[in-house]
Structure formats: C-alpha cells, structure tokens
Amino acid sequence: MKHALHLQPRCNRLLWVTNAICTSSTGRNCSTISIRLGYTMKTIPPPLRFAIFSLAVCLLFAASVSIAFAQKSSKPAANHSAAPPPLLLGTAWYPEQWPEARWEADLDLMQKAGIHFVRVGEFAWSTMEPAEGDYHFGWLERAIDEASQHGIYTVLGTPTAAPPAWLTQKYPETLRTEEDGRKAEHGNRQQFNWDNPKYRELARDIASRMAQRFGHNPYVIGWQIDNEYSQVSFDPQTRADFQSWLKNRYGTLDNLNTRWTTAYWSQTYSNWNQIPIETKYGNPGLLLSWKRFVSDTWRSYQKNQLDAIRQYTAPRQFITTNMMGWFQGYNHYVVAQDLDLAAWDDYVGEGHLNPYKNGSTDDLTRGFKQKNFWVMETQPGHVNWAPVNNDLNKGEVRAMAWHNVGHGADAVSYWQWRSALNGQEEYHGTLVGADGTPVPLYPEVAELGKEFTKAGPALAGTSPKSQVAILHTYGSVWAIDWQRHNKNYDPIAELLSYYQPLHDIAQSIDIVQPTVPLGQYKLVVAPGLNVLSKAAAKNLVDYVKNGGHLVLGQRFGMKNNDNGLQTERQPGPLVPLLGGRVEQYYALENPVAVTGQFGDNTSKLWAELLSTSSPDTQVIATYGKSNGWLDGKPAIITRKVGKGSITYVGVWMDEAGMAKLAQWMTGMSGVNTPLANVPTGVEVDPRYGKNHTVFILVNFSSNPQTVPLAASMQDVLHGGPVLSVTLPQYGVSVLSEAKQ
16 A cells, blocks of 8 residues: 555656546546456566556556546536435436437436436336346446436336336236236236235335445435336235235124125125125225225335335435326325325326316325425327327427426426337337437427526425315215216316316315315315215314314215215215205206306206205205206205304306306305416416415416516516516416515
C-alpha cells in the first residue's frame, strides 16, 4: 500500500494516457488491460515486474478518476440524497428487450422529455432467472444505474405476472385451471395459480432475491408487486381452500345454512366438501362468499411478496401494485390495506376521455387508502385492445394527466416507452417507435415533463379535501350485477348519476366505504348501497345523529351482509331514523313522470314506492301517472334529525332532475363551491396544502372558455398574478391561492 501511495504523482502524469485508452465511460477497456497484465506478470523478470505493477495501479487509479469525471460531466446524475420530486412523470421501460447499446439513446430521450422515473422488471422473470436457481441481476443493476445517470429513478416490478417456461413446465401444478376445467398454458401472461403453494414459494424467492439486491439501492424509490391482478383458478385445491375459508368464517354448517337460507332448492350442506364454486347464478350468499375469498386470496398472495420485500428494503422505498379502477374481480379495499400507496392503470380505450367517469375512478382509487395515489400506467395516444383503437386528440393526453393530478395523483406514468418488436401488444401506443425515434405525441409529453417539474413545489404536500362523500362497496355492486332485475341497471352508472352533478358543485368528492369515519363531510350520499352490514348501518345512524346530512339512493339496504334480503323493508335498519320505508320496487319498461320540488322529470329503469310513518317526514317528490301502483305516491322523502337530516331517493331521474337534486342536497347541507363562476365544460379540482390551495383547471369543452377569478391568484405554470384565465380546448391552468 505504501508503494502505491508514492505512485500518485506518477499516476497524475499518466492520467492523459489512461484517458486516451479508456475511451468507454464503462471502463471496460481498462479492465481488459489490467486482466492481461495479470496474465503476463509471471513471465516478466522481477526488476521489471514492480515497474509494470506500478503502471497497472496508475492505470486503474486514473481510470476511476477518468470514468467518474466523464459520467459526472456528460450525464448529471439524480440527487439521490434528496427525496424524489413531489410530482413525477414516468414510463414503463423494458431494457431486457433491447441491446444494452441502445439504452443510452432511450434514456437520453427520456431525460429530454422530463421523465422522472421508469418502471422496470415486471415481466422479466425469464431474464432474471433463465433457469431455476440461476439468477441474473447484473443487467438490471446496470439499467438502474444508467437511468440514474440521467436523473431518472426506478420503480421495480416483481415479475410474477409472467412466469418463465421452465417454471410452468417443471411445476405444472402452478398453472391455473379455467372455470371450464381447462388448464392455462404458457405463452401468455397471468397463467399462474394465485392460490398454489409452490407458485407462492417461487414468487417469494424471486421477490426476496430482488429485494436483497436492490432494497437499499439509492436509485430505487419503490416496488410494484406483480401486475394487474385478475385471473383466478378453479382447481380442486383452490376449492378445498375456499371450503376451509368458509369454515373459518361461519364456524358451523348450521350457521352457514341458516345465513344462506340453503333450505331453498334443497341446497342444505351436511359436509364442507359439498360446497361448490359458483360465479354467476348460484346462491347469493355463495356468490358473495366466493368473491370475498378471491379478495382475501389476492391479499395473501400479495402479502407473501410484500413481506419478503419489506424484510430487506429501506423504509423510504414504497410498495404498491397497479389496480384497474372499477374492475370488479376483487375487493380493492381489502387488497390495498397492506400497501403503502394505491395505484391504478388509467386507459380510455375506444373514444375519448369522460372527465366524470375518469375522475370518479381517480377518486375511487384515492379512497382505497384515503390519501394521494399514483397512476402507474396510462394511455400514450392509443391502445391495442379496444374495438376501435383511436388516438386521443392532440392536447388530450396532457389534459388527462393534469386531470389525474387534480384528483390526487402524485405521479403519472405512460405504458409504454417504446414499441416491442414482437409480442401481443405490438400496436399499443408508445412515446418512441420501434425505430427508436419519437412519435408525434412525444413533444406533448415533454411539455408535461417541464410542467410537472415547474408545478411540483406548489403541489408538494397538497391533496384533495372533500365536503361530499359517496359511499361504495364492492359487495353492493356485485349483488346488483348478479340480480339487476332490469338488464340495463348498471350500479356504476347509478353512482355516476349522482357523482356528475355533485362534482360540478363541490369540485371534489371522496368515494369511500360506509364504515370509515364520516364526521368531516357535510353531505354523504349512498346510491345503490345494496349490501348493508350492521357496522355500516350503525355508522350512518351515528353520522346523522351527530348532525350529518345523509341521502340514500335507490336500492339502498335491500340486502344483509350475507347477500340475503333484510328482514325489514328498505332502508332496513335505517327505517326508524327515516320515518319511512320502501313499500315496493319496480323495474320499469317505460320512464315514469316525477314531479315536486325538483320540477317535472322522469324516472328511468327503476322506481320505488315510498311511504312515511313519522309526522315530520316530508314528501318532496311524487310519481305521476304510470302503472297504477305508483300514481301519486311518494318518490323522495326527507326528515330532519336534530341538526342533521336523512333523505331517501326512490327514483333514478334524468340528468336535469339529478342536477336539481344535487343543488338541493348541497344547499340544505351547506356545501359550497370552492371556485365559483366556472363555465360549463371546465373542470376545477382543488388540492389543499398547509398554507395555500392549488386549483387545477382543465377545459374539456370544444370551445375556448374564460374563467374569472374573485381575487388575484398566482399562475404556477407561467408565473405572475392573474385575475382570469382563458383556456382553449384541453387547455390547463394551475393556480395557487395563499390561505387568508
């Protein structure tokens, strides 16, 4: 060592030699030189050996300086001693599909587009482990490091959505069984059995090894477990596990038989192994229990990997998975509870963005954890799986991203960066073509990159804060879907019929479960809350008695927590509080007239005949002439309870009627509009911080719109104070207002 220290002056003199030799910033040439010197050292006489050894040390010393200087000067690395930006733009990158020589060009284009992070690895199992026990993580580490040199962080995906061929061939029991009994085959993705112990063992192993390798990598900011949970298995072991789950839930067969009313059609079970799996037309209690089992199994599947990852990772690395909005395959609230943050994949598919549907899905996702979320995948122009894969209009992609941010997204990431040269999704939209050059959408996303960077400090620490909550449970949506009673009765459309006019007024809505604390809300609305647990009923009663304003929508409280009919008429346990009830429900062939406090309207699809049992319960809307049963009968009733109130809406009114109903609901509950005088077609989404409020405005109308402001606000994107903003179609404005 002391000889090496004396060599530093000589090394400095030889630096120019090394710079000439080490032409690659990877230093591979330098490594080659040192290895060759080592091979020939034994053949050199001792007097000359020390001189050559000295030269080798000099070369390696100089090479390290040269490489570090070259990397630092040519590609400014991310500042990983600090937290990532508060608002991130990302993309899905698949370095395993491309030669490493191509990575630099891709990452350079990402950096120029303002990309802050890449999601990597979620389909790369066969590259990480090409044969059982043969792990290859070097390429992944190089990809993460090279991205960091462009200021780009990484979210690592566990690759378990796409098991390699060696795995499913050696362990065929890991393949899922379709509902018709056929085995899934290799060649697609999600062919695995999420309940299989062997698959879970192998999934935990790869996740654990990834975490050991990258759990403290300064460039890795988070993890995504698997990808878009969806496919389940119907094999004999899964059925046995379902039966064990039922035994654990119900305790005894007598209890299960009673709660499912299995005496109907001689369904009574005398042994747990008699209970089948049904997904469409079985006993309602059996159908709901299967869905709950599926949800719990996805949660345990996820936790198997989550626990393995968390054992080896730094606390700063978050763990999430990418859900799919209103997808009904499992209960997202159950699966999300172990995650650090919720994320979803936002795709329009055919057509164009519906801001109410898309916004409600953002709000749904925010409700899984009741905090800000990520959009882990979104549509770069077009998809490949819709009947017509049209592109979003020019400016629409940017508007969609800001719309997500307005609803609480702290990151928006595009799927995918570059077209794969083969595979099932060749025609899916990208930011860069198969030839490696930008597609026409690239500049629009690059504009977003600049805007996200500029607006990030203003949005840091902000989130939506709503005066209105809409209650939602997966059990209720499933229950109505299984027994619609009118083929056109869509429970999500029912929820949106309330959401749209309420959002126009309140400009922010939370979509949450009925068991969460509700005291912060001025107004709580529960359309289609069909399955009502005792805990939820008590929570709603307490909310009203404590001064809250509760509105129950049609089909509320028809079912108990086992998907059986309540022993009371609707709204079940809330009948005494309402001072009224539903006498009968009707699936409508034709619209029925409704008149009263909301003018003259019509009820489509559905109508419920209401009655009052308390003198202080008011009828505020009645039916017109229809089928005789409904003629002149109450359609909407309301009752004051102390400082609060409870209302039952038995009709599904047209848009005009729902708009008037929303005005009445918000007026009587004291809900205000945060930013007034906004023209039709412009959506306003406020995000609140400790000392300021940020308003995100997006114009979804086809014409330019001007929004006047009551007081001067700061224009976040362009700088300076403004008293009004004019927005073209898909125009965006981000305004900041200091708290008074």
